[in-house]
Amino acid sequence: MHPVYIGTAGWSISSAAASHFPLDGSHLQRYAQVLNCVEINSSFYRSHQSATYARWAASVPDHFRFSVKLPRSITHERRLRDCAAELDRFAGEVMQLGNKLGCVLVQMPPSLRFEADVAFDFLTALRQRFDGMLACEARHPSWFEAGATELLRMQRITRVRADPPAGQPGPHVPTTSVAYLRLHGSPRIYYSDYPAEYLATLAVELRTQMHPDSWCIFDNTAAGAALFNALDLQARLSDSLAAPAHRSI
Structure with a gap:
């Protein structure tokens, strides 16, 4: 099976989920x-020092x-234009993650239309600074x-394959x-818990997919559902790998 990265938006551990994690160390550890x-x-909201990324x-x-999510100053304020200095600063900071930098995430505002020349210049500049997954x-x-x-x-x-999808017509x-899923919660975005049936179907899909690797990020963090959904999905994938294969006779 190809690697599947399962996690949440942020690493805060609620008291309700604490028993699923070790007692010692920082929340991230x-x-x-x-x-x-x-x-x-x-x-996305503020810059972090290079030393902070190195510590993480x-x-x-x-x-x-x-x-790591690209700053909103680039996507929402400058709207992809004239942002070389911001890209350089961001790249210099996050490169302190070394080989633990798995992806840079770019989230566009709903109002930002695709303009071929602007998009080409921006994505070319972004790719010049990051050779890894975008x-x-x-x-x-x-x-x-x-x-x-x-x-x-x-x-x-x-x-990105988002749930619920925004702007996607089909x-x-x-x-x-490579696959990158962002599960925001549905029907109530950021709040709704994903039901067991949904997670079971998703586990089958991830187990049988042909991608070199997959990311699945739960962003339904507002009421604490994300951690439990991530743990549930992880357990379903682990169980499927541990189960003996069925042989036809």
Whole structure:
């Protein structure tokens, strides 16, 4: 089975979920002993010092990976234009994660239309600074049209598969061989708990998928559902790997 990274947006551990994690260490250290990735969303709102990223990297096991969200100053304020200085600053900070930097996540505002020239210049600049995995969660319908799809493929940028989808007019169309799922909670975004049936179906899909690796991030953190959903999905995948294979006679 190919690697599957399962985690949540942020690593806070609620008192309700505390029994599922070790008692000792920081929240990040405890979290990383159980789950194998995390999405850093605080970088969207504010800059973190390089030393902070280095400390986080030193706090987790070798196999653990971080996905870091691009600052909103780039996506929402500058709207992808004239942001070389911001990209340089961000790259210099997050590179302190070393090989534990698994992905850079770009989330577009719903109002941001796909403009071919602007998108090409921005994504080219982004790719020049990051050779690893890049994921894009666009939320305007124009980002799901043929021109945007081709550009994402050309730059090896993974189109995020979001639940609930925003702006996506039809079935998910992947742009790379890697999968990145962001599960925000449905029907109530950021709050709703995913039912067992949904997680069971998702586990089967992840177990049988042909991607080199997959990311599945639960962003339904507002009422504490994300950690439990991530642990549930992880357990279902672990159980399926431990089960003996059925042989036909």
